[in-house]
Amino acid sequence: MTTTRRPYGRDEFGFDTEQVHAGESIGDGYGARVTPIHMSNGFVFDSFDHSEARFRGDDGGWVYSRNANPTNSVAEARLTALEHGVDTILVGSGQAAVTVALLGILRAGDHLLASSSLFEGSKGLFRENFDRFGIDVDFVDDPHDLSQWRGLLRPTTRAVFAETIPNPKNDLIDFALVSGFAREAGVPFVVDSTSATPFLVRPIDHGADIVVHSASKFLTGHGASIAGAIVDGGTFEWSRYPEKFPQFVGRSYSDFTRSVIAARLGPVLSPFNAFLLLQGLETLSLRMERHSRNALAVARWLEARPEVESVDYAGLEANPYHSIAERYYPNGTGSVFGFTLVGGREAARTVIDAVELFSRMTNIGDVRSMILHPATTSHSQVDPSAREHNGIAEGLVRLSVGIEDAADLIADLDQAFARLPVPAEPAVSLA
Ligand SMILES: Cc1ncc(COP(=O)(O)O)c(C=O)c1O
Known part of the structure; x- marks a missing residue:
């Protein structure tokens, strides 16, 4: 098992330090300074009892890379630190990040309220694919007008979605307005922060509950890998709304979304691409x-x-x-x-x-x-x-x-x- 290093016991460092060190582990037996690529589907159990303990989650060890992988975990911990979240799930693309993040929350019969100023791939997903799943989506024409968000709210609305820096129009979302509306509506605020990255803005500090990224872009930065990330802010009080979100009774957002949505639908990130992401995050x-x-x-x-x-x-x-x-x-x-x-x-x-x-x-x-x-x-x-x-x-x-x-x-x-x-x-x- 690798261990996460926290130099001289401090809990938090500056951004430049975190992007180089957060989540790093130096315990692979060889002392490799750069996080190794653990290109293995599965991980060996020492014994019958050990395999049972692993499946129960008792010893915190690795089981199978569709659920978790040591290389991916380092990149996940680093993004969690950079975004001020509590957990991160890496997936195979930004498109998968938007899909998995929202399918953790929404099911057939639910309604999503999204800003109209979005990446076309997300709009297509909401219009064509979510429609086939029985999830309704409305687009708020002017996301800077609170009355438009309020006017489209339904009893079945379960999430609010927007982008930090929409492209190509640069019509920046007003965090106070949208997160205030989401709080008032009793639903989580999910934000795609691909163009901003945590260096320009940390949405969780401004009221967002879940942050998604196409990590294919600035986070990786060298244009050599497709990747996606979902960061759980740990901020939304799911337990206040058990009828709306029964899947989170006694279970965190990231635990449910990782094991029931990401691992079952299966759009996992290869450890090789997680390694490429780590090389980018450092700078x-x-x-x-x-x-x-x-x-x-x-x-x-x-x-x-x-x-x-x-x-x-x-x-x-x-x-x-x-x-x-x-x-x-x-x-x-x-x-x-x-x-x-x-x-x-x-x-x-x-x-x-x-x-x-x-x-x-x-x-x-x-x-x-x-x-x-x-x-x-x-x-x-x-x-x-x-x-x-x-x-x-x-x-x-x-x-x-x-x-x-x-x-x-x-x-x-x-x-x-x-x-x-x-x-x-x-x-x-x-x-
Ligand atoms: C804002 C935004 N979100 C999501 C995506 C989808 O990301 P990917 O191409 O990694 O699937 C993109 C891609 O351009 C994007 O710009």
């Missing part, structure tokens, strides 16, 4: 600082260009969500945002075809910078009027700004913008 704060600094520099450059109609980056003073950014995001507002070109789809085509440093890709959170045209890719299945309503214009371009030199990224955009027609001078009024 999370350094990367997020650089991502945010670069994104702000690029957003400021775009804001000043006549070819650009608008820039959706909450780090800009003029952005409507800047006051939320100031309240909750002291370390920056991340890397992913959209901007809209005056010249519409043709201008977007010109810029996207001309960039050389930015990669044309549908991914976010890699160290490399990426560019995408949402209207013809990630949002192409969305009805055009709904796209328009959600601000996904034909001229909208999404960036995931990497950790390269900001000057080089701006130079790449500059040479691409040079291919655009010169915008007409605004008419001079003679009045």
Whole structure:
């Protein structure tokens, strides 16, 4: 059995220390300093009695990697520390994290209330897959309007779902408003914090109960692994609502969700990918600082260009969500945002075809910078009027700004913008 190390007995360290050390174990018999990859389906029992004790959970040892694995456990403990939670469940993708986190709470006949500003994969899951499970979902058109949340609440509502930094519109969620509503409704607040990571904001500190991540993005950071995580904040008082949540009578959220949902539906994370996640987590704060600094520099450059109609980056003073950014995001507002070109789809085509440093890709959170045209890719299945309503214009371009030199990224955009027609001078009024 490995043991978790807490240097000189302290309970909590600063973020930079936790991202390197939290949950680490140096007890594999060889003294390996880097967490080993325990690539084994199962673990040996010493005897008949030992196997019985393991299955009863009496000796806390390992049984089978679909339920728990020593490499995964280190990454889980590290994320728990970074998010200020009480437990973490790693799964095979961000999509699996959203699914498993919510299926731990919801069953047929239940209702989910979600912000409308969400990753399209989550929206598709709620609309098409949850519908087949008999779970109803309503989307709150303006998640900053409390009356809209209240207006869609049903007696069967069992969870509230939102994203911290939605992409590409950067319409940051107001934690006080949504968590206050969830408390009032007596349901947990589940938040997807993929674009923020715990370095930019810790949702549990601001009233969220469960945090989910696509760990394929910034948490892993190098773009070489698909992974997902569910962090239990330990904050929701399930025992107050036994009729609503009978599955948690005498059982914690993470225990039920790990053993009854994740292990049975089976979207587990390979220990190899948990290892890749650990390599990324060690440098999370350094990367997020650089991502945010670069994104702000690029957003400021775009804001000043006549070819650009608008820039959706909450780090800009003029952005409507800047006051939320100031309240909750002291370390920056991340890397992913959209901007809209005056010249519409043709201008977007010109810029996207001309960039050389930015990669044309549908991914976010890699160290490399990426560019995408949402209207013809990630949002192409969305009805055009709904796209328009959600601000996904034909001229909208999404960036995931990497950790390269900001000057080089701006130079790449500059040479691409040079291919655009010169915008007409605004008419001079003679009045
Ligand atoms: C906010 C958000 N949640 C979930 C996901 C799904 O993650 P994955 O691709 O790891 O399944 C993504 C993927 O882009 C995302 O951006």
